[in-house]
Amino acid sequence: MEVCSQLPVLPLDRPVPQHVLRRRGAISLGTSSALFGGPSPRQLCKRRGGVSYNSADQAVLYLHLLGDVKQRGPGPSEPVRGAPHSHVKVDYQRFHCHQGPVRPGARGLKSHHRRLSFQRGLKSRHLLQRPSGPQHLLDQVYNCQVQCMLDKVDSWDFDIFMFDRATNGNGLVTLTFHLFLQLGLTRLFRLDPIKLRSFLVMVQADYHQRNPYHNSLHATDVTQAMYCFLRQPKLATTLSSCDMLLALVAAVTHDLDHPGVNQGFLVRTGHHLAALYKNSSVLESHHWRCAVSLLRESGLLDHLPITDRLNLEERLGSLILATDISQQNRYLARFREHLDREDLSMADPSHRHLVLQITMKCADICNPCRVWRLCSQWSSRVTAEFFHQGDVEKKHGMAVSPLCDRLSDSTAHIQAGFIRHVVEPLFREWCRFSCTSLSHHMLAHLQTNLDRWTDPSQHPETPP
Numbered sequence: 001m002e003v004c005s006q007l008p009v010l011p012l013d014r015p016v017p018q019h020v021l022r023r024r025g026a027i028s029l030g031t032s033s034a035l036f037g038g039p040s041p042r043q044l045c046k047r048r049g050g051v052s053y054n055s056a057d058q059a060v061l062y063l064h065l066l067g068d069v070k071q072r073g074p075g076p077s078e079p080v081r082g083a084p085h086s087h088v089k090v091d092y093q094r095f096h097c098h099q100g101p102v103r104p105g106a107r108g109l110k111s112h113h114r115r116l117s118f119q120r121g122l123k124s125r126h127l128l129q130r131p132s133g134p135q136h137l138l139d140q141v142y143n144c145q146v147q148c149m150l151d152k153v154d155s156w157d158f159d160i161f162m163f164d165r166a167t168n169g170n171g172l173v174t175l176t177f178h179l180f181l182q183l184g185l186t187r188l189f190r191l192d193p194i195k196l197r198s199f200l201v202m203v204q205a206d207y208h209q210r211n212p213y214h215n216s217l218h219a220t221d222v223t224q225a226m227y228c229f230l231r232q233p234k235l236a237t238t239l240s241s242c243d244m245l246l247a248l249v250a251a252v253t254h255d256l257d258h259p260g261v262n263q264g265f266l267v268r269t270g271h272h273l274a275a276l277y278k279n280s281s282v283l284e285s286h287h288w289r290c291a292v293s294l295l296r297e298s299g300l301l302d303h304l305p306i307t308d309r310l311n312l313e314e315r316l317g318s319l320i321l322a323t324d325i326s327q328q329n330r331y332l333a334r335f336r337e338h339l340d341r342e343d344l345s346m347a348d349p350s351h352r353h354l355v356l357q358i359t360m361k362c363a364d365i366c367n368p369c370r371v372w373r374l375c376s377q378w379s380s381r382v383t384a385e386f387f388h389q390g391d392v393e394k395k396h397g398m399a400v401s402p403l404c405d406r407l408s409d410s411t412a413h414i415q416a417g418f419i420r421h422v423v424e425p426l427f428r429e430w431c432r433f434s435c436t437s438l439s440h441h442m443l444a445h446l447q448t449n450l451d452r453w454t455d456p457s458q459h460p461e462t463p464p
């Protein structure tokens with residue numbers, strides 16, 4: 001396993017700052033006693049130093065030791081004298097595979113598991129399993145299921161909820177990594193697969209899993225939709241590889257660090273982000289800046305010339321900002337004008353960019369165009385998030401935002417309005433631009449779903 005060389009080292013004798021803990025995680029010294037099999041945690045604690053890991057790199061533990069330390073590594077346990085102020089890198093995978101000083105179930109290992117994230121915990125458990133156990137067979141079943149699902153990742157009826165369960169909540173990383181390979185982007189841009197994975201792990205972690213709707217599952221769903229759109233002939237034959245790269249990165253990052261409340265809430269509560277972005281496209285600007293910071297932190301594009309990187313970052317911003325739903329009419333009017341004049345030229349980079357913005361918008365709000373089985377789940381999730389915001393507003397004596405009052409709004413009513421006024425106008429234009437079987441399929445689902453939402457016999461609580 002390759003080791004990232006440019007990882008920042010935690011300061012040796014100062015406490016780990018909270019922001020470093022959040023991004024990189026930290027493991028107490030107790031863990032290192034399990035690793036070295038030697039001194040007790042108490043003894044180690046007397047020494048200064050620490051153990052850290054990078055949340056993006058699941059294979060390596062970093063030990064920072066001060067003083068004269070006897071170390072027994074995970075391989076043949078020949079004692080090694082650490083130099084004062086030594087900084088030791090430990091191959092985390094070898095640590096788990098090697099059964100030497102560490103026994104599964106031993107105290108050190110248990111505490112180790114506790115401190116790992118869900119994602120990393122799963123991975124390490126997997127590495128510890130014996131090849132012949134029944135759990136291992138279950139893993140095989142899940143791996144096969146994931147592979148089978150990925151083979152159909154271009155299907156509009158792709159069940160993202162089942163995929164997320166099959167990947168144990170790691171759908172974003174698994175699916176996006178696969179799509180980078182599928183589109184040949186990893187090879188074309190000479191992307192380091194480890195950095196790509198690190199980037200995606202950080203992206204997934206920066207979505208709030210407690211949000212019913214704006215979480216990593218939504219980002220995965222949007223990325224899968226984006227892939228379906230990129231495969232449409234109008235795009236597949238005209239977009240550059242750079243456009244494709246941008247489109248995937250924008251889709252997967254477009255709601256990063258979403259707080260689960262809307263811009264109006266942030267403005268009215270005087271949130272610092274609202275002040276920072278002057279009450280305009282507050283959330284989208286934040287998602288974009290988070291995306292840029294993770295791109296830079298992962299070093300994914302570091303090998304590209306700086307001008308190309310800056311240009312990519314700017315265009316990424318312009319795609320993410322296009323998802324601001326309050327600006328929909330502006331984008332749609334421009335798109336419609338081109339379609340009416342029939343002057344949209346995919347050879348023109350600025351026209352291609354507008355098309356990408358519209359594609360991004362379609363991917364973002366395509367959930368009502370999915371088959372009912374999927375669409376209804378998204379509807380429940382988005383309503384749950386709206387109503388939760390309304391509950392918070394009521395609790396603090398604020399005016400309840402539109403669509404957020406669980407006493408006077410209903411899922412069916414919200415969905416019917418959203419489909420009629422927002423989704424349908426956008427997808428009608430999209431269908432004019434890309435008149436394919438997928439576009440007709442989406443419009444057909446949209447109509448079926450609208451019929452169900454507006455059928456009073458199915459939704460008796462719907463206001464007339």
Ligand SMILES: Nc1ncnc2c1ncn2[C@@H]1O[C@@H]2COP(=O)(O)O[C@H]2[C@H]1O
Binds near residue numbers: 283382415
């Ligand atoms: N099924 C849906 N029903 C109602 N609103 C939705 C639905 N899907 C998406 N949205 C809204 O569309 C918005 C698109 O931008 P956001 O992700 O910021 O927030 C999203 C929701 O407010």
